[in-house]
Amino acid sequence: MHGHVDHATFLQQISSFLGFYYIALAAMNGIAALAIWRGGRSKTLFRVGPLTFTNALLWTVVAFFFLLMAPLAMSGSEPLMRWVSMPDAFKHAADAVMGPVAYSLGSFLILAVLFSFRKFFVKTWVAWLGLNLSFLFMGLSITDPDFAAIVTKPDNVPIVGLIFLLGFFTWLATAKAVKNDERIARGEKPLEAVDNEKILVWPDLVYTELICMVALTALLLLWGIALQAPLEEPASSVKTPNPSKAPWYFLGLQEMLVYYDPWMAGVVLPSVVIVGLMAIPYIDFNRRGNGYYTINERKFAYVIFQFGFLVLWVTLIVMGTFLRGPNWNFFGFYETWDVHKVVPMNNVDLSEYFWIRGLGREMPRAPEGSGAGLELLYILWREAPGIILLIGYFTVIPPAMVVYSKFFRNMYLKMGLIRFMVMSHLLLLMGLLPIKMVCRWSFDLKYFIAIKEYFLNF
C-alpha cells in the first residue's frame, strides 16, 4: 500500500472520507448538546459578564469547530489540509520516542493512571472529552499516508472499532463500579441490589435479541459491501508474507512468541492462561461483588484481571496489529514500513552471560565421544544459572510473599496451602511475560534456559 500513490492523489482519496468524518463528529457533538439542553442537564461552567457558558454551549462550540474542519478536510488540496493534519514535528517526535519499550510501558502507565484516578475519568464529560480527543487524533493522523495505511487496511478497520468498543465498555463498567463503591461507602446497597426487578425472557429479552440480530446483520451486509475481503496471494510453503501476521485475536500470542520459544509461548503459556481462568472460581474466596459492579470490594481480583487482559492481551494485540511491520520490526504510527529497517537485536542467552561474559570461561561442554547421559549432565551444568534462577523464582517467592506481605499472609490463612500455591504460581507464570520482555529490552536476554539440543528453551 505504501508508495503506490503520490501524496496529492492520496489526499484526494482520503479527503472525501475525512470531510464526512468531521461532519459526523459535529453532528455527534451537536446531538449531545441538544440532549443536554433539552434534558435540562445543562450546568453553568463559568460566567463572563452577562454571558453564561453552559456545558451544552461548550459541546455546541466543539460541534462548530468540527464543522469548520469539515470543508478544510474535504478540499483535498495540500495547503488547506495541512490545517487538519498532525504537525510534522509531532509526528517525528512520536516516531522517535515510540518503540516496544515506550509503547508497552506507556500503555501500562496510562492504564494505571486511568485506574488510579477513575473517580475523575468516569465522569461523563471527561469521557466525552476523551472520546472527542481520540476521534480528533484519528482524524488529524489519517492524513499521514503511513498512518492511513495501517488504519484503513481492511484487516485492521474492525480492530480500530474494537478499540473504541472496548474503551466504552471498560468505561461503562468502571463508572458503574465507582457509583456502587460510593454507595457502599455511604452504607447503601449497590444499585443492582436496589433495582432488582426481574423482567421476562419473552418478550423483553427475545425482542432485544431480535433487534440486535437484525441490526448486526445489516451492519455485516454494509461492511461486506463497503470493505473488500483482505485476500492475499496464493499460499506457498516457501514464501512467507512479510510481515506475516496471525489473526488479530492471536496477535498477543504472536507478540509473546517474540520473547519465548514456540513450545512455551505457543503451547504451555496459552494452556496456563486457559487453566488459570478456569481455576479462578476455585481460588477466589471473596464472596462480595456477586451480581453487581464493584472495584473496591475486590480490588486484587480486579487489578490482576485487568492487568492480564488490558495490559498483557489487548495492548499486545494493538501493538501486533498496528505497530509491527516487515520482519516483525517495530514501526511508529507515522513511520513508513521499510523492509530494510535495521534494528539491532543481538540476543544472548543467560548461560553465555554467565560463563563467557561473567566468568570469562568457555561454556562447559562434554568431552568428545562421551555418551548421551554425560552430555545431558554437561548441558544441565551449562544451563545451571537459568535453572537455579527459575526454580528459585517459583519456590522462594511464594513463601516470601507470605512472610513479608501482610496482604498475602491474610490470603494464605484464608486459602490454605494448596490454593495459595496454585494462585501464587499462576500469578508468577503471568509475571514471567513482562519480566522476560523487560529483560529482553534491557539486557538483550534471549533465553533463561537454552537447551537447544533438546528443543527446550525458556
Place this chain on the structure above:
Amino acid sequence: MPDKDKMSVEEILAACRKLDGGGDTSASQPSAAEEPPAPAATPAAEPPSGKKPSEMSVEEILAAARAEKAGRGEASSSEASAPTSAAAPVAPKKKPSEMSVEEILAAARAEKSRPATPAKPAAKPKPAASAKPAAKSSPKPAAGGKKPSGPLDTASILAAARKGSKRGPVSKEEAARTAAPAAAKAGSRVPPMPSKPDFLRPAAKSKPAESRRGFFGSLIGIVFGSAMAVGFVSLAVTQLLWLLGFARFMFPNILIEPPSKFKVGFPDVIGPGQVVTKFKAQFGVWIVRNEYEGVDQIYALRSVCTHLGCTPNWLEAEQKFKCPCHGSGFYKNGINFEGPAPRPLERYAITIADDGQLEVDKSRKFQQELGQWNDPQSFVPV
C-alpha cells in the same frame, strides 16, 4: 313458529329446534340486533315467542338460582360461579317492570361480576326493553346452545333439557352417574368382526417337490429375481465402489516430494560470499559460498526458521537472513544472532556429483549445535 299467544313447552322446543337448525339465521342475528329496521320479519315474529318463554320461566330460573346459592357448598367453585352469573342476567331480559327491585339489583350485580365477553347482551336490554327483547332472544339459542358457560336463556335451558342433562351445576355424583352408563354403552357397542370371505382366505400351499433344481432355481430367483434383491445388490455394489474410490482418493497419484537429490550447477559459478536464492522457491534451500571457521566452502542452508518454521528472506543489503514472522535473524553462515530463534539454520548434505555439478541431498541434515557442521558431507570446500 309465530304464535302470539302463550306457547306450550313443545312449541317452544319446536321453535328452538328451528332456530338451531337454521345456522344462517343464527349467524345473521347479531347484525340484525344492531340495526332493528333491517330484518322486518324476524323482529315482528320474534317478540312474542322470545318474551313468552322467558316470562314463563322467570320464577323457575330465580328459584333455581336461589337453590343454587343455598347448595353452593356441594358444587365446585367454577361450576357454581357460572350458573349464578348465567341465571341472573336472564331476568332483565324479561320485562323489567315485572321484576322486583331486589331481582333487578341481583341481576345488575351478576352482570357486573360477569366477564367481559357477555357485555354485549348486557348493554342491549337498556336501550329498548320493550321492543328489543325479540332481537336479543334470537341470538341466544346459537350462543346458549354451544356454550353452557354463558348466560343461560330459555332456549339454551331447553336445549340442555333436550339433551337430557341436568341444567345448572352438576355435582360429582351426578357426573359419575351420567358418565357411567355412557361408558357401559360404549363398551357393549363393539361391532362384531365380519367373517372373512372365502376369496380372501389364502389358498392352501401346494407343497413343491423337493428337488435340487428347484432349490437352485429358488436361490437364483431370490438373488436375482426379486426386485428387492436387485435393489440391495446394486446398492452394495455401489457402496463398495465408493469405498474403493475413497481409498484410492487417500493415495493420490502424485510425487509427494521433489526428488531429495538435485543438482544446483557448477561450483565455480558461485562467487565468494554469494548467496544463491533461486532454489528457495522449488527446493527450500539457499546455496551459500562463505568462509566458515577459516575454510572457504559452499554449503546448502535449509530455508526454514528454527523458531517456528516460517521461511526467512535473504536481505542482501544487511547480509542476513530475516524471518518475517517473529523477527529472527541469521548471519550468512546460518548462525542465529537476533530474535527468538534458538539455534542456527540447518544444513543439507552437499557433494560434487560425477559430472562436476553440486548435488544437494535433502534427506540428510546437519545441525551446528550438535557439532555436525564439521562433517565433510555438510559442505564442499572451494
